Amino acid sequence: MTGLPFGEWLSQNQLEIIFRVQQHFLLSIYCVGLAAAVGLTIALLTYRYVTIPNISIAVIAILFTIPSVAMFGFVFSLTGNALLTLIPVVVMYGLLPITRNAIVGLQAADPAVIDAAKGMGVGSLRMLWQIRFPIAWPVILAGLRVSTQLTIGILAIAAYVTDFGLGIFGFNALNNLGSVNTGNQALACVLFVAAVALFFDAVFVLVRRFTTPRGVRV
């Protein structure tokens, strides 16, 4: 196991690494965006009820417990297309934190606050937009953040059946344990995926700082 030193391996594979980082980065933006759109829609449609949100969360949670490797393998054997496998499955896994947090957040407003707003003559749309949503925002943002981290991790696993993202390095390493550049590939997978994840985390910290209404700040 005497492969290239890590630095040398990096510079030799520079182009591929940059390409895969970009791919991972963009795919996670697309998938989180889609998951946010779907999750928030579900939350907005259901938060007013008692049973329906619980049922929808339970269904999403059940999908979430299915191991991603299994899901990728199965969906890929049905669709046979890399992107058509990757995006729906990754979005499905990112859905749980967003939907759950959005529903919990929208339902979390103190009944006394809602009563006060009603008493001031606030209508239902304004109630949602000006009262429930700002109160829920930190919780929704936390859900988005968790979902982004999950998405980045699951995108890595998606490389098992597709050719996208940084996970390729990890699976190449796992498939060739003991060969010369295994260590470099595994290390590249860990470091660059972590870098992408930490970058998004930093973005969320900034977004939370600048968008949380002052009264709700924790």
Place this chain on the structure above:
Amino acid sequence: MTDTLGPPPAAQAEATADDVDTYEGTGGGPRPTQAQRIVTPRDAVLPIVLVLTLVALYTWVQGQTLDNISVNILDTGAIISATVEHIYIAFTIAVLVVLIAVPMGVLVTRDRTKFLAPIVLGIANFGQAAPSLGLLALVGIYYTGFWAVVLILTGYALLSVLRNTIAGLQQVDKGVLDAAKGMGMSPVAVLLRVELPLAVPIIGAGARTALILAVATVPLGAFLNAGGLGQQLIASIKTDRAAATLAIAVIIAVLALFLDWLASILQRAATPRGVR
């Protein structure tokens, strides 16, 4: 009538002055339900559905025409022993995680060691950003087998439980702690009888998520020869046998749901009645 979804309207109206007092800060609005019993008839639904799913899967697989490879993958004896291994791995991880994460969380929230909390959280954040896949590959170069996989996944799951333990302990109302101190409780008694019970819902939520993620990652452990249903899964994906992949995926999912169900009941049993 006591369900976990929400209080019936009548119960809300009956909130007495005493109730309002114990649930300060809600302006006398509706309070969370108190499910009195730990196990309700509703809890029987999931196991029944899971058993029905397995029966349906079995009948469906029996009806398929399978080639030799699929038949080998779906060999009943092999699946049962792999399932036992799978549960064993997941259970070991879950126990180790709780045994390590909760004391660590307690440690870094004590007054004297409070300064450690941001450091630990920083490490936890970084660790969680690293992909389990890459960590498995990295460790797999040097160590393989059951304990290698268990230790990686434990370390990985540890982070989210640790984070939730810290969050759970920090959210305990300072007034409650003062009251407990004022009643003459020792710091250990405050921790064991007030802080930890009040933090159980949050710690439990973290532990369950960690368990789900661990169970979902155990299949990848088969790359490191740790056993479990991952062997069959990888074999069926590599040989492109959709029926076998589906069957193994469903079994793993049923297993994960069952373990989560078990954890949810344990969590409820550990939660004090007033917080339930």
